[in-house]
Amino acid sequence: GEDVEQSLFLSVREGDSSVINCTYTDSSSTYLYWYKQEPGAGLQLLTYIFSNMDMKQDQRLTVLLNKKDKHLSLRIADTQTGDSAIYFCAESIANTGNQFYFGTGTSLTVIP
C-alpha cells in the first residue's frame, strides 16, 4: 500500500512559523492535500496542490511540493494558539476512484 509519513509532534512559539513535513512513496499522485483536525472533530480541508505545481500560497499557508523527492510541506506563518491541532497530509492517486491516502498526522502545539 501507499506510505505517507509525517513527524508526530511539533511545538512552536506563538508568532513563529511552523513547518510540517510529509513524505510519500507513490509518484502517480494527482493532488496533495492538507487537512486540520481539532480535538474530537472531523477533518477540515486547509489547502491542496496539484502535483505538477511546486508551490502554492494561501494567506498564512504556503505549500511546497518537491515531486522528485516526494516531499510535501506546509508552512504556517505567524502561528497562533488557534492553530494547535493535528495536521494530516493526504494524496489522491490516479485511477483509485477518489481514494485518499492519509499521513500519520502531526500534532502541532503552539506555546503562548
Add this chain to the structure above:
Amino acid sequence: GAVVSQHPSRVICKSGTSVKIECRSLDFQATTMFWYRQFPKKSLMLMATSNEGSKATYEQGVEKDKFLINHASLTLSTLTVTSAHPEDSSFYICSAGLQRGGRNEQFFGPGTRLTVL
C-alpha cells in the same frame, strides 16, 4: 457548501448490541462515501468505500459482516457496527466524495465517538 453531517456524534452501548451511524451529505449528492476509523493519536484508517446502489468495497482486514455499510441514496450512507465489543470503541469518520474542477475532494463529517462497555 459541501457539508457532511454524522449522527450520532457520541454513542455508548453495551457489548453485544448493534450501533448504526449515519452519514449525510447535506447540500450535494455523493456517489461515493468513505468510512474511516481513527484510534487515539493515530491516522485515519480507511475501512470501506461505499458507492450508491452497490455493495461497499472493504479494505483488507475489515470484517464486512461486522461493519455493515449501506449507501441507499446519493445523500446517505450508514455504518452499522454489529455485535459491538469494547475493541470496537473508536472514532468513526465518514467522508463524501465530490469532483470539483477535475479534482477529487472529500468532505468529512464531524465524526462519531463510539464507546462499547
